[in-house]
Amino acid sequence: MTPxxxxxxxxxAAENSxxxxxxxxxxxxxxxxxxxxxxxxxxxxxxxxxxxxxxLDQGRFVLAFDQQERLAAFxxxxxxxxxxxxxxxxxxLDGQGIGLGVNIDVAPSSYLIPPEAxxxxxxxxxxxxxxxxxxxxxxxxxxxLPAVLVPxxxxxxxxxxxxxxxxxxxxxxxxxxxxGALLGFVGAxxxxxxxxxxxxxEALTFAGIGAGxxxxxxxx
Numbered sequence: 001m002t003p004x005x006x007x008x009x010x011x012x013a014a015e016n017s018x019x020x021x022x023x024x025x026x027x028x029x030x031x032x033x034x035x036x037x038x039x040x041x042x043x044x045x046x047x048x049x050x051x052x053x054x055x056l057d058q059g060r061f062v063l064a065f066d067q068q069e070r071l072a073a074f075x076x077x078x079x080x081x082x083x084x085x086x087x088x089x090x091x092x093l094d095g096q097g098i099g100l101g102v103n104i105d106v107a108p109s110s111y112l113i114p115p116e117a118x119x120x121x122x123x124x125x126x127x128x129x130x131x132x133x134x135x136x137x138x139x140x141x142x143x144x145l146p147a148v149l150v151p152x153x154x155x156x157x158x159x160x161x162x163x164x165x166x167x168x169x170x171x172x173x174x175x176x177x178x179x180g181a182l183l184g185f186v187g188a189x190x191x192x193x194x195x196x197x198x199x200x201x202e203a204l205t206f207a208g209i210g211a212g213x214x215x216x217x218x219x220x
Contacts (some may be wrong), residue, residue, distance in 0.1 A: 033087075036065065037213070038081055054101065062101070063100075064089060064101070070103055084096075091122050098120055100112075129201045134175075140173055142171045142181055143171050182216070183200055
């Protein structure tokens with residue numbers, strides 16, 4: 001079982017339950033963050049790829065697999081493919097009226113994603129957090145955090161260790177009276193600020209919390 005298999009199984013198990021939305025969001029986060037192997041009509045040339053198109057009863061689809069072995073099992077022969085992230089593939093397909101078939105016929109996570117869902121995913125991934133300046137009055141221990149918050153942040157930022165010296169999740173009070181939760185990164189180089197803030201925003205969105213639920217700050 002792959003992480004995408006697990007996320008798909010959880011989504012199917014949660015269908016029509018109170019956790020259906022959360023499970024669906026988790027599946028799409030796995031899809032976006034993972035590497036996919038896209039079946040092509042011919043070898044890529046000059047950075048240009050030509051995905052194989054499949055016309056099904058539900059519409060036209062590009063096929064992608066989360067393992068090379070699964071792509072080979074589907075095609076039954078040596079076939080050209082491109083390895084790209086799910087987020088890049090969603091960006092490529094958005095607005096084309098083309099859906100995405102994932103692990104079709106070769107895995108328990110076989111799933112057809114319609115064009116409308118591809119559009120939603122790309123729009124969600126394209127969102128960027130707003131940058132604002134605020135003066136901090138004081139910090140305190142975090143209060144009343146959603147149970148899914150810390151696991152979502154840990155999973156999303158697992159590979160960010162080389163970019164920051166430390167990270168702290170705290171309750172913050174701003175001058176003027178506003179307060180909330182703040183994730184403070186210490187020692188992150190300025191070129192990494194935007195990517196880190198976007199990663200946090202995506203973690204919150206796909207955890208079903210809301211992108212603005214936690215502020216992000218950078219400290220020397």
